[in-house]
Amino acid sequence: ESTLGAAAAQSGRYFGVAIAANRLSDSTYATIAAREFNSVTAENEMKIDATQPQRGQFNFTAADRVYNWAVQNGKEVRGHTLAWHSQQPGWMQSLSGNALRQAMIDHINGVMSHYKGKIAQWDVVNEAFADGSSGARRDSNLQRTGNDWIEVAFRTARAADPSAKLCYNDYNVENWTWAKTQAMYNMVRDFKQRGVPIDCVGFQSHFNSGSPYNSNFRTTLQNFAALGVDVAVTELDIQGASPTTYANVVNDCLAVSRCLGVTVWGVRDSDSWRAGDTPLLFNNDGSKKPAYTAVLNAL
Numbered sequence: 001e002s003t004l005g006a007a008a009a010q011s012g013r014y015f016g017v018a019i020a021a022n023r024l025s026d027s028t029y030a031t032i033a034a035r036e037f038n039s040v041t042a043e044n045e046m047k048i049d050a051t052q053p054q055r056g057q058f059n060f061t062a063a064d065r066v067y068n069w070a071v072q073n074g075k076e077v078r079g080h081t082l083a084w085h086s087q088q089p090g091w092m093q094s095l096s097g098n099a100l101r102q103a104m105i106d107h108i109n110g111v112m113s114h115y116k117g118k119i120a121q122w123d124v125v126n127e128a129f130a131d132g133s134s135g136a137r138r139d140s141n142l143q144r145t146g147n148d149w150i151e152v153a154f155r156t157a158r159a160a161d162p163s164a165k166l167c168y169n170d171y172n173v174e175n176w177t178w179a180k181t182q183a184m185y186n187m188v189r190d191f192k193q194r195g196v197p198i199d200c201v202g203f204q205s206h207f208n209s210g211s212p213y214n215s216n217f218r219t220t221l222q223n224f225a226a227l228g229v230d231v232a233v234t235e236l237d238i239q240g241a242s243p244t245t246y247a248n249v250v251n252d253c254l255a256v257s258r259c260l261g262v263t264v265w266g267v268r269d270s271d272s273w274r275a276g277d278t279p280l281l282f283n284n285d286g287s288k289k290p291a292y293t294a295v296l297n298a299l
């Protein structure tokens with residue numbers, strides 16, 4: 001196959017990309033994105049601050065630019081993200097307790113009803129665990145509403161759009177030996193045992209020297225899949241874009257039948273949130289990097 005998306009589709013998977021609405025007018029960017037990928041995640045446009053800037057006033061202008069571009073170009077859409085400590089609008093940052101809990105529920109209902117039946121996977125909850133060795137939840141205003149905030153978010157999401165796969169998404173959870181990975185695993189196991197609706201786990205996979213790729217990522221994906229959830233690589237970028245590491249990640253996903261696909265977090269290095277790391281598959285001029293070829297050959 002000659003594109004990443006078509007190559008991934010040979011095994012029933014997707015190869016996706018994070019899209020920024022304000023870059024779609026850049027023809028080099030839009031041409032590559034339309035050609036190479038068959039899944040799209042909005043890099044920022046479906047986040048809480050973008051979709052509900054004032055309480056009760058939803059705004060889907062930017063989100064729909066990404067969504068409509070994706071659908072018009074034949075791609076499926078991953079929704080990102082509904083409940084998160086970061087990129088909250090000011091009004092939400094200032095809430096706590098029952099008012100914040102209700103605002104979270106209202107937000108999930110508002111966004112998911114707008115896209116009802118249209119989103120393949122939703123990242124319902126993002127980044128709820130702490131880094132380091134504690135295995136604890138991350139302290140946040142949402143966590144302080146009560147430890148059950150995550151399951152409430154998932155139950156709300158299931159009722160709002162039963163057709164979407166509901167994912168928990170996090171970073172620094174790719175290495176099986178890390179406490180954060182084990183904490184996330186225990187939560188998913190508990191949810192499955194108690195019937196909390198969760199369908200998938202997203203591994204962001206922002207690899208760099210502080211949190212490098214480890215070959216036990218495949219074990220991690222296999223162990224989560226064995227709990228009865230799908231898995232996905234949701235925000236892949238690799239500091240320095242080692243072709244070998246990119247191929248390893250793709251091969252890890254391909255080795256796990258419940259791995260739905262891989263999404264890279266941007267098109268060209270210059271589009272990356274970590275542009276200085278040159279972590280992506282395309283050069284700034286739109287040409288393919290060695291990592292691109294490694295990924296295509298692995299798929």
Ligand code: XIL
Nearest residue numbers: 043044080081126171204235272273
């Ligand atoms: C990042 C975006 O790429 C940036 O443009 C933005 O300024 C901050 O957020 N984990 C996530 C993503 O789940 O939403 C983040 O995206 C990167 C880390």
